[in-house]
C-alpha cells in the first residue's frame with residue numbers, strides 16, 4: 237500500500253498534478269472515442285477532419301490548443317467540435333476530485349481507470365444511443381477489483397460487501413423492471429447493465445439516492461431542453477431530442493446514470509436524509 241500522504245507535498249499541488257494528468261488522459265480518450273466507432277487504429281496521425289491538415293504537436297495541447305484556436309482548424313478555419321475540450325476538462329476535474337475520496341495510490345489508480353471508462357461510456361451513449369457491452373464489462377471488472385482491494389487490504393466486513401452487491405443488483409433490477417414495463421422505450425437494456433457497477437461503487441447506503449437522483453437529473457435536463465425548444469421553435473434542433481433514434485435505446489439515459497452516480501459518490505448525497513429532515 238502506498239499513500240500520497242507520504243510525499244509530504246501541499247494538497248493543492250497534488251490536486252493540480254491530478255488535474256493535469258486527467259486532462260492528458262482526456263485527450264487520449266477523445267482519440268479513443270473517435271476511433272472506437274470508426275475502427276481506425278489508435279496509432280495513426282491526427283488530422284483535421286475537413287482539410288486533412290496533419291495536426292502538429294502544438295495543435296494537440298489539451299485544453300489550451302482548443303482555447304487558443306477558438307475551436308477552429310488553424311488552416312481551413314472549420315469548426316472543431318467542443319467535445320474535445322469538454323472531455324479533457326471533465327476528465328481533469330474528475331481525476332482531481334478523486335483525491336477528496338482517498339490518498340491510497342492503488343485505489344486512486346483504479347478510480348481513475350473507472351472514471352476514464354465512464355467518460356467514454358457517457359460520450360458514446362450521447363452520440364450513438366448505445367453502451368458497448370465491452371465497456372460495461374471492463375467497468376464492472378474495475379469496480380469488482382476496487383471492492384476486492386477494499387476487502388483484502390482494508391479488511392472491509394464481508395457482510396458489507398454482500399449487502400453492497402445485493403443493493404447494486406436491486407438498483408439494476410429496478411431499471412430492468414422499468415425496461416420491461418416500457419418495452420425498452422424509457423431506457424435501454426445497456427442502462428440496466430450499467431446500473432450494476434455504478435450501484436456497486438456508490439455502495440448499499442447510497443444506491444437508492446443514485447437511482448432517484450438519476451431521474452431527477454433526467455427530468456431537469458429534459459425540462460430544460462423542452463423549454464429551450466419552445467423558445468427556439470423552428471430554429472436549432474438539439475441533439476438530445478433528435479428523432480433519429482435506433483432500436484437499441486429510446487433515450488441516452490447513461491449520461492444521467494453516470495452523472496447521478498458521480499454526484500452521489502463525491503458528495504455522499506443521501507435522498508433519505510433529505511426527507512427525514514422535513
Ligand SMILES: [Zn+2]
Pocket residue numbers: 284285286287288289309310311312313314
Ligand atoms: Zn482544417
